Amino acid sequence: MEKEIKINFQTYPSYNDLPELEKTLFDKAKSVRENAYAPYSNFFVGCALLLENGEIITGSNQENAAYPSGLCAERTAIFWTSANYPDVKIKKIFVVGGPKDVLSSTPIPPCGGCRQSILEYEAKQKDEIEIYFASPDGEIIKTKSIRDLLPFSFDGSFL
16 A cells, blocks of 8 residues: 655745744854865755754864764754753754855755754654755755654664
8 A cells, every 4th residue: 555745844935034033043054054174075064053042053064084974064063062951952953055166046954864863852852843954045944843854763762
């Protein structure tokens, strides 16, 4: 029997259509993207997290010649947050990425490893995390939870 999975998401046609708080998160993610260390892929990603206490934490991808020893922007920000704010919930994640000097309007979603890490922190905090992803220019996509992007997820309940 064939079944269908539906993914719930919302789109914002451009930066100007975002609410003010999300514009702030976009701006911070886009700005920290410039700090990415990506000499091998030339793919620069920035991430901004909004914590329940109002703090905004940022991270950028960091590559390594011993590929895949680097780390994505999302995990850089999430792991630092967990180490420094272990009991504070993450409310929103904003990801802005794409090739360094190429304009693209294609929204860049979290990779599989980042999706799994975000899932772990949703489980840890027992609360969903809104995910926004975008390119530096163009449409922005929002989901209410990483489960929208990872419908057949593997978590600690399987262990």
